[in-house]
Amino acid sequence: xxxxxxxxxxxxxxxxxxxxxxxxxxxxxxxxxxxxxxxxxxxxxxxxxxxxxxxxxxxxxxxxxxxxxxxxxxxxxxxxxxxxxxxxxxxxxxxxxxxxxxxxxxxxxxxxxxxxxxxxxxxxxxxxxxxxxxxxxxxxxxxxxxxxxxxxxxxxxxxxxxxxxx
Numbered sequence: 001x002x003x004x005x006x007x008x009x010x011x012x013x014x015x016x017x018x019x020x021x022x023x024x025x026x027x028x029x030x031x032x033x034x035x036x037x038x039x040x041x042x043x044x045x046x047x048x049x050x051x052x053x054x055x056x057x058x059x060x061x062x063x064x065x066x067x068x069x070x071x072x073x074x075x076x077x078x079x080x081x082x083x084x085x086x087x088x089x090x091x092x093x094x095x096x097x098x099x100x101x102x103x104x105x106x107x108x109x110x111x112x113x114x115x116x117x118x119x120x121x122x123x124x125x126x127x128x129x130x131x132x133x134x135x136x137x138x139x140x141x142x143x144x145x146x147x148x149x150x151x152x153x154x155x156x157x158x159x160x161x162x163x164x165x166x
Contacts, residue, residue, distance in 0.1 A: 002142060003097040004090070004114075004135040004150070005045055007036070008107045010064070010158070011129040012057040021079060025060045032130040032158035037065035039161040043154060045134050049095025053078035058101045061130065071095065078102045083110040083147075093142040111135075114150040121155050130158045 010029030016022075025033070040046065050072040052058050059074070071094075077085055080103050087110065090100060102110075108127030114135060118124055123131065135150040 001096075002137045002139050002145075003045065003153075004137070005040065005047055005097065005099040005132060006107065006111050006114075006135060007061070007099065007101050007132040008104055008127055008129055009053070009055070009057045009061045009101060010036075021054070022056045024056050025064075029057070029061070029129065030064065031162065033061045033064035034066055035158050035162040036130050036132055036156070037067055039156055040065065040067065040132070043134065045097060047095065047097050047099035049073075049093055049097075050099045050101070051075060051078065051089050051093060052099075052101040053081070053103060055079050055103070058103070062099075062101055067099070081106045083113050086110040087114070087145060087147070091143050091145050098142070113147040114145075115152050116148055116150060117152070119152045119155040123157050124155055128157055132156055 010025050010033040012023045013026035016024055048070050052062050052074050054074045054076045083106055086106055104127055111133050133155045134153040136153055137150050
């Protein structure tokens with residue numbers, strides 16, 4: 001069995017100078033990413049491999065998750081990637097639990113297409129910033145990954161996991 005943590009980057013700062021690729025996280029994003037890291041730990045879903053877009057906001061999201069340091073590949077092809085490109089990157093993965101950090105609209109489309117059945121969640125369809133799906137596949141090698149073959153174990157957004165004590 002293979003497990004996928006499919007995450008959209010946290011909220012970015014549209015007022016920041018520079019090009020889209022170098023846009024950083026905003027204050028809300030800086031709070032959301034650590035909360036999602038705590039949630040992943042509480043769910044006992046820790047990656048043993050990470051595939052991450054090279055954009056500043058995805059790198060910052062990854063750093064702020066506070067997860068153990070594991071084999072990480074920063075791939076330019078994941079920057080604004082379509083669903084097919086995301087799956088192509090996953091097919092080259094070697095870990096049993098892979099965290100893939102990328103961008104919308106491709107990440108939302110990928111989540112929808114990978115799952116046999118969508119979760120009953122009002123925000124799954126639009127996949128807001130830092131939205132995260134936990135997906136299981138009954139495969140022994142990522143090269144066998146196919147659309148429509150995943151089972152959604154859980155789906156969460158930061159607003160649901162941030163406690164009033166944070």
